[in-house]
Amino acid sequence: MDIPRITIAGIKSKVGKTTIAIGLMKALTDRGYVVQPYKVGPDFIDPIFHYFATKRHSRNLDDFMFSKYDILEAFERSFKGADIAVIEGKTGLYDSHNALDEKGSTASIAKILKSPVILVADAERINRSISAMLLGYKLFDRDVDIEGVILNRVGNPRHAEKVRKSVEKLAKMRVVGVIPRTAVDMPYRHLGLVPAHERGEIEEVIEKLAEMVETYVDVDKVVEIAHKAPKLEEVSYNAVFERRNSSVRIGVVRDKPFCFYYQDNIDALSAKAEVVVVDSLKDRKLPEVDALYIGGGFPEVFAEGLEKNKPFRKSVYKFCDSGKPVYAECGGLMFLGESIINDEGEFEMVGFLPIKTRMHTKFRALGYCVYRAVKANPISRVGDTIVGHEFHYSEVIPLEKLDFAYRVRRGKGVDGKHDGIIRKNTLANYIHLHVLSYPKMVEKFLKTAEKMRRS
Known part of the structure; x- marks a missing residue:
């Protein structure tokens, strides 16, 4: 399968990888390309920016959670109708889930997809030494096809010429861009970049990023490199995305x-049920649905607005209490509790789960998770292994003894040993699941909804 593609990878975090990747996506879109964006690893924020830049939903690729087949399937399925793929890496090129294994790294995904890699290196306050660093990246794993580098945050023209010459002559690496310190601001919140839809000026910012890339990066050369990527083995689509007629309606907040x-989660549900989008700030009550899915996000930022929408919260409580299936992740877990406590005070939430959640200034958990299902619940079977990830600053404060669906093998969950608070047919956990890491979640969720409709 012929898919022009390029991977934008950093030598480490916060070198400007995301701003350059978004700028490239937008620059290519402005040139008339249909760009399909991807993000390596478990990330929700960068893909939101990808959508604003390309108007296509970004897809996550992660070989800790997915098999090689799943990565190829997700990549090829989502590329349909596109002209070029831009894959944004995570952290540093070789950073993975542990000190030795490459699983979960950008390099591993690039090798599976046979994708050429453009490195982004921070050249601020460094000159000749950058060549030693980049040479190490070239030699560390010769199976990674590093085709060039973008030198970011260079100083004056003299400094720019010095680092370029050093990299080309000493590291023998093609320089496809030299970007000076830029005034384009991409602010960070505690979980990463501020979500795109919270920034009123987002369209203007993305336009500036595209202008920056067009000015300082050889976009034609990047496109040329992308088109030299070898053909991929064509794989069949995963059965979880096959369409099936069903009268089940699933509300997604x-x-x-x-x-x-994850857009793949929504697509898998949409293939077998009607998905109804719900707005927790604007809607006064839930629509007529058979199941409810509440994802993660920033409920602590919007706590006051959520508290003020009392009719909606009461509607959610009534739905949970009815025994219809509810699945909530991270922010959804916080919303279903009694209250959220942050720097501005304590805000009342749905109150169905006997917990409060308190926000902290430092991470409470971050990384991949491996759980074992130990109690029946709306999305998984007892005995199954569940693989996902968690990242949150909140802490659960139990108000009574809790029932849990999962025992933690790796990760933290709610208390270091358990995750997945169960009450009636409501499951709320810190772990984020991707349908390709656990496809059974769709069928189990729908069967639970159908069973409750008949009862």
């Missing part, structure tokens, strides 16, 4: 407070 969803 997808709005400003709850915006962390």
Whole structure:
């Protein structure tokens, strides 16, 4: 399968990889290309920016959670109708889930997809030494096809010429861009970049990023490199995305407070049920649905607005209490509790789960998770292994003894040993699941909804 593609990878975090990747996506879109964006690893925020730049939903690729087949399937399925793929890496090129294994790294994904790599290196306050660093990246794994580098945050023209010459002559690496320190601001929140839809000036910012890339990066050369990528083995689509007629309606709370969803999860549900989008700030009550899915996000940022929409919260409580299936992740877990406590005070939430959640200034958990299902629940079977990830600053404060669906093998969950608070047919956990890491979640969720409709 012929798919022009390029991977934008950093030598480490916060070298400007995301701003350059978004700028490239927008620059290519402005040139008339249909760009399909991708993000390596478990990330919800960068893909939101990808959508604003390309008007196509970004897809996550992660070989800790997915098999090689799943990565190829997700990549090829989502590329349909596109002209070029831009894959944004995570952290540093070789950073993975542990000190030795490459699983979960950008390099591993690039090798599976046979994708050429453009490195982004921070050249601020460094000159000749950058060549030693980049040479190490070239030699560390010769199976990674590093085709060039973008030198970011260079100083004056003299400094720019010095680092370029050093990299080309000493590291023998093609320089496809030299970007000076830029005034384009991409602010960070505690989980990463501020979500795109919270920034009123986002369109203007993305336009500036595209202008920056067009000015300082050889976009034609990047496109040329992308078109030299070898053909990929064509794989069949995963059965979880096959369409099936069903009268089940699933409400998905997808709005400003709850915006962390893998698009593949929504697509898999949409293939077998009617998905109804719900807004927790604007809607006064839930629509007529058979099941409810509440993703992660920033409910603590919108806590006051969520508290003020009391009719909606009461509607959610009534739905949970009815025994219809509810699945909530991270921010959704916080919303279903009694209250959220942040720097501005304590805000009342749905109150169905006997917990409060308190925000902290430092991470409470971050990384991949491996769980074992130990209690029946709306999305998984007892005995199954669940693989996903968690990242949150909140802490659960139990108000009574909790029932849990999962035992933690790797990760933290709610208390270091358990995750997945169960009450009736409501499951709320910190772990974020991707349908390709656990496809059974769709069928189990729908069967639970159908069973409750008949009862």
